[in-house]
Amino acid sequence: MGSEWEQVLKEVISEVLETMFFAVVEFEQGEASNHPFDYESEILLFNHEGKIVISLQVSEEFARMTTADFLGIGQEQVKDDDIEDSMKELANMIGGGYHARIDDAKWELGIPMARKIGPGVPDTAKNVAGLGFGFFGQPAGSAHLVRLPV
Amino acid sequence: MAYNVLIVDDSKSMRKVILKTLHLSGFPLGECLEASNGQEALDVLEGKWIDLILSDVHMPVMDGFGFIRSLNEKNMLRDTPLVFVTTEANEDRLNELMSLGARGYIRKPFRPEEIGAFLSNIMGETDGFRVGTSVEGSDF
Numbered sequence: 178m179g180s181e182w183e184q185v186l187k188e189v190i191s192e193v194l195e196t197m198f199f200a201v202v203e204f205e206q207g208e209a210s211n212h213p214f215d216y217e218s219e220i221l222l223f224n225h226e227g228k229i230v231i232s233l234q235v236s237e238e239f240a241r242m243t244t245a246d247f248l249g250i251g252q253e254q255v256k257d258d259d260i261e262d263s264m265k266e267l268a269n270m271i272g273g274g275y276h277a278r279i280d281d282a283k284w285e286l287g288i289p290m291a292r293k294i295g296p297g298v299p300d301t302a303k304n305v306a307g308l309g310f311g312f313f314g315q316p317a318g319s320a321h322l323v324r325l326p327v
Numbered sequence: 328m329a330y331n332v333l334i335v336d337d338s339k340s341m342r343k344v345i346l347k348t349l350h351l352s353g354f355p356l357g358e359c360l361e362a363s364n365g366q367e368a369l370d371v372l373e374g375k376w377i378d379l380i381l382s383d384v385h386m387p388v389m390d391g392f393g394f395i396r397s398l399n400e401k402n403m404l405r406d407t408p409l410v411f412v413t414t415e416a417n418e419d420r421l422n423e424l425m426s427l428g429a430r431g432y433i434r435k436p437f438r439p440e441e442i443g444a445f446l447s448n449i450m451g452e453t454d455g456f457r458v459g460t461s462v463e464g465s466d467f
Contacts, residue, residue: 196437197435262340269414273416
C-alpha cells in the first residue's frame with residue numbers, strides 16, 4: 178500500500194470515526210501489528226479498470242463501544258446485530274469518503290458487508306499489509322486497501 | 328409546525344442514527360416512519376402523509392434511483408421533498424439524482440447541526456424560500 182493511499186485512508190477513517198462514532202484513534206507507525214481482531218467489515222469500489230477493496234478489522238471492545246456511541250445507547254444494550262450493522266456502515270462511510278478524496282470520480286460503491294471473525298470465518302486481511310490504529314494505547318483495529326485489476 | 332419524516336435506509340442502525348440526529352438538531356419532528364428500501368417506502372407513502380423523505384441511495388430491492396423514478400411517475404415529488412443521505416461520491420450519479428428531482432443530498436458522515444440547518448432550509452423552500460441544494464453548497 179503506497180503512502181499516498183495510507184494518508185488518504187487515515188484522513189477518512191479519522192473523519193468518520195470522529196464525526197459519527199465519537200472515537201479519536203491514533204495510527205501506528207509502519208505496518209499494522211499482527212494483533213487478532215474480532216469483527217471484519219469490507220466495502221468494494223469498482224469501475225471498468227478494476228476494484229479497490231477496503232477492509233477494516235476491529236476488536237470486540239472497540240466495536241461495542243463505537244456502536245453504542247453511534248446509536249446513542251449504553252454498551253450493555255448493544256446486540257451483536259447492532260455491531261455488525263454499525264461496522265457495515267463504518268465501512269460504507271469509509272468507502273464513500275475514500276472515493277470522494279481520490280481524483281477519479283468514476284468509481285462505484287458496492288454494498289458493504291460485516292461479519293464476526295471466528296472459527297471457520299477467517300480474517301481475510303491477515304496476510305495483507307495494513308494500517309493499524311489504537312484507542313487509548315490499546316490496539317483497536319487495522320485497515321487494509323487492496324487494488325485489483327479486472 | 329412539526330413535520331412527518333420518512334427515513335429510508337437498509338441499515339437499521341443508520342435509520343436510528345438519522346432519527347437521533349434529527350432530534351439533536353432541533354428539527355421540528357412530528358411522526359417518524361421508516362422503510363428499508365424504496366419499495367417499502369412507496370408502500371408507506373400509500374397510506375400516510377409525509378412532509379419530508381430522507382433516503383439512502385445504495386439499497387437492495389429498490390435503490391434510490393428506482394425510488395425517485397417511481398415517485399416521479401406518481402407525481403409525488405412536488406409536495407414531498409426528497410433528500411438523499413448517502414456515501415455516494417460520484418458527482419455524475421449525484422447530479423443525476425438532482426436532475427430527477429431530489430431536493431438535495433447530505434453526505435455521510437454528517438454532523439447534527441449540518442442536518443438541522445440544511446433541512447430547515449429545505450422545508451423553508453417549500454414555503455417559498457430559496458436555498459442551496461447540498462450541504463457543501465449551502466451558505467449556512
